[in-house]
Amino acid sequence: xxxxxxxxxxxxxxxxxxxxxxxxxxxxxxxxxxxxxxxxxxxxxxxxxxxxxxxxxxxxxxxxxxxxxxxxxxxxxxxxxxxxxxxxxxxxxxxxxxxxxxxxxxxxxx
Amino acid sequence: xxxxxxxxxxxxxxxxxxxxxxxxxxxxxxxxxxxxxxxxxxxxxxxxxxxxxxxxxxxxxxxxxxxxxxxxxxxxxxxxxxxxxxxxxxxxxxxxxxxxxxxxxxxxxxxxxx
Numbered sequence: 001x002x003x004x005x006x007x008x009x010x011x012x013x014x015x016x017x018x019x020x021x022x023x024x025x026x027x028x029x030x031x032x033x034x035x036x037x038x039x040x041x042x043x044x045x046x047x048x049x050x051x052x053x054x055x056x057x058x059x060x061x062x063x064x065x066x067x068x069x070x071x072x073x074x075x076x077x078x079x080x081x082x083x084x085x086x087x088x089x090x091x092x093x094x095x096x097x098x099x100x101x102x103x104x105x106x107x108x109x110x
Numbered sequence: 111x112x113x114x115x116x117x118x119x120x121x122x123x124x125x126x127x128x129x130x131x132x133x134x135x136x137x138x139x140x141x142x143x144x145x146x147x148x149x150x151x152x153x154x155x156x157x158x159x160x161x162x163x164x165x166x167x168x169x170x171x172x173x174x175x176x177x178x179x180x181x182x183x184x185x186x187x188x189x190x191x192x193x194x195x196x197x198x199x200x201x202x203x204x205x206x207x208x209x210x211x212x213x214x215x216x217x218x219x220x221x222x223x224x
Contacts, residue, residue, distance in 0.1 A: 001169065006152075032209035043200060043215040044153065051209075089152050096141060096160065096208045097168060100152030 002027040004092050006101025013080050014109050021104045023090035024072045030092040033066060033073050038087045038103075047088075048075070080108045111136050114216035116201050122222045123191040131186040131219050133201030141204045142184040143168075143213065144176065146197040153200060159184055191223045 003026040013019050025033075031052040036044035050057045050064045050073065057064050061080075066073040073092075077084055085108045090101040117132045135142065140161050145153040155168030159178040173195060175187040184203075188195060201216040 004152075043217055045215075046212050049212075091152075093209050096143070096158050096166075096204075098143075098155060098208055098213075099169065100154070102152050103150070 002030055002092055002094065002097070002099040004090060004099045004101045006090050006104060008104060009102065010105045010107075012107045012109060015080060015082060017080055019075075019077045019080055019084070019106055019108075021075045021088055021090070021106075022072060023074070023092075023101050024070075025092040025099075026071065027092070027094060028068075028071065029094045032093045032098075033064070034091050034093075034098075035064060035075050036089045036091065036100075038089065040086075044089060077106075080106075082108050082110050084108050113137065114201055114203050114214050116199075116216040116219050118219060119217070120220045122224065123188075125191060125193065125223060127191050128187070128189050129191070129221075131188070131199055131201075131221075133184045133186065133216060134182050135184075135201075135203040135214070136182065137203060137205075137214065138181065139203035139205050139214075140181065141206060141208065141211075142178065143202040143204075143208070144174070144184070144186045145200045145202065146170065146195075147200060147218075148197050156186065156199075188221075193223050195221065196223045197221060 034049035063076045143158040144156040157176040202213040205211040
């Protein structure tokens with residue numbers, strides 16, 4: 001089955017800096033790659049996603065890139081703010097069988 | 111719309127007890143999912159359903175059972191609870207295939223088995 005690895009497990013940045021989180025996947029048939037933000041004690045919330053027919057997608061300060069050949073995708077957050085502090089999860093899915101990475105705890109220091 | 115609701119919010123079970131985690135959605139979504147999230151880890155898919163009367167195993171189905179008799183409800187049954195089932199359980203739903211439509215998550219049920 002699909003295996004998703006996520007790095008780093010923790011990331012600390014200064015407010016205003018950029019943050020990059022990277023994921024790799026194993027199943028070349030996976031075609032959908034969402035990113036979720038989860039604040040402490042809350043449910044995961046979708047922040048951005050990308051499909052296998054697209055190489056890059058941007059939404060304000062958040063962007064995701066996908067390299068299908070290398071089977072890796074990345075989340076980029078620019079101009080980070082303290083409210084970006086949370087745990088971020090990547091996922092890869094083929095139809096409804098979604099596999100998640102272990103998460104990255106992002107801390108943005110004011 | 112209430113979205114996806116889950117009950118109970120918290121539960122402590124003794125080893126060997128059974129319980130049912132309830133999940134309901136009022137968005138007329140066809141697809142529903144159960145995930146578990148262990149401390150410091152990502153979510154793992156337990157079971158999912160593409161419509162009433164149809165269920166499929168996910169990544170970690172052992173020790174659990176599900177049923178889907180209506181579009182709205184998707185209960186998760188734990189038989190003979192074990193400490194390894196201590197986790198936070200999230201239910202989710204989507205209009206159709208999760209690869210095409212956003213999944214909406216419930217608030218979660220925190221389960222401790224001692």
